[in-house]
Amino acid sequence: MSETTGAAYRIEKDSMGERQIPVEAYYGIQTLRAMENFPISGIKPLPTYVDACVLIKKATAIANGELGCISQELSHAIVQATDEVLQGKLRDQFVVDVYQAGAGTSHHMNINEVLANRALELLGEEKGNYKRVSPNDHVNYGQSTNDVIPTAIRIGGLLALEHSLYPALSDAVTALDNKADEFQDIVKSGRTHMQDAVPVRLGESFRAWAQILSDHINRIERASEDLMVLGLGGSAAGTGLNTHPQYRHRVAQILSELIDKPLRTAPHLMAAMQSMAPFVSVSGSLRNLAQDCVKISHDLRLMDSGPKTGLKEIQLPPVQPGSSIMPGKYNPVMAEMTSMVCFQVMGYDSAIALAAQAGQLELNVMMPLIAYNLIHSIEILGNTLSALTKRGIEGIEANRDRCLAYAEGSLALVTALNPHIGYLNAAAVAKESLITGKSLRQIVLEQELMNPDELATVLNLEQMSALPPFDAG
Known part of the structure; x- marks a missing residue:
């Protein structure tokens, strides 16, 4: 340990030479190089994506320990380090920008280095003493960025759907159905081409939206089934080089238990590692949902327009002042926010499609972009629907007299x-x-x-x- 300009550091070495690493840092030399190379957006890896990577490292450490590929002592230390991260510790150590080295090697090594250094501490060693626990030789035994990262995108997507989007969609459907029951006896004018049409029930307008969202749950669930087929165990190019013959099946079984999903090994590991089709499919289902959410949010804004010169068939709950100059004005901000998020999701989908077709031969090097865009899309859609439901849909009131007047006129x-x-x-x-x-x-x-x-x-x-x-x- 040395002192330079008052900061303590340790020396780490890789194939390119030596570098000084802050002594308190759990990341290592390869992470440092990535931080220097990619000061692009300031956006760090999503917590769900970190969870997915760490869960993979936990499963692989267990499997490799059971199969005798690494010692039980090292296996237990690595597993304990993963558990600490999954409990929320060391989160500030995952620092590589989302726009980084192709395939995700930089982020992957960031994960490996943090877990190796924490495992070293647990074994009574100093950080950076990689002879005892190596990021490459032990934490990453039998693995490659090329099979870990596509697996992490799968696991991250499944976690985000389970914890964010599905609950939010379910709550939105329930809220819309409740409003449908509340407004079932209210007749309003229908409108087609933005012109007067035959009368409809206000309640059925809400029930139609509930059905639309329910249908999207089914579509997303069908699309996400492919996320459960793993290429993990393919190693660098899908051949399984440097892996135990039983490893790929055992690690899939352990991961299944960790996330409570029926994961299975792909019938052809090379195909699972090369094709980004599962991510394109899920992203497409999210885009489809986003498009209908935009339509619903625009309908809410139209029906709430006014209060004197618009339709004003419903009243969205006012949640904040709407103007810096016009007193007493409020705006349908939750619906407006919903549209903005949905537009972003549609943009992410386009980027995912472009990145997915950009693979060459045995690898697609655009996976970091796919990982961020897919998981972020799921989570911001979930957060958006949750906010729209709680601060928008649940508080909607109907203007019965206005609805009836339009219907009769x-x-x-x-x-x-x-x-x-x-x-x-x-x-x-x-x-x-x-x-x-x-x-x-x-x-x-x-x-x-x-x-x-x-x-x-x-x-x-x-x-x-x-x-x-x-x-x-």
């Missing part, structure tokens, strides 16, 4: 007259109503096109807006 009610007076007569009635301001009922009765009782039955808003019973056949 819509010229589209004339559609119900088609079977009784014919399309052309109905069109003439609508035109006269628009010109004269007379109601549809008044014109039909004046022209004796229908009798009062029949007209009252046909123009019954409750019946017109009721959905037909579901028929699965």
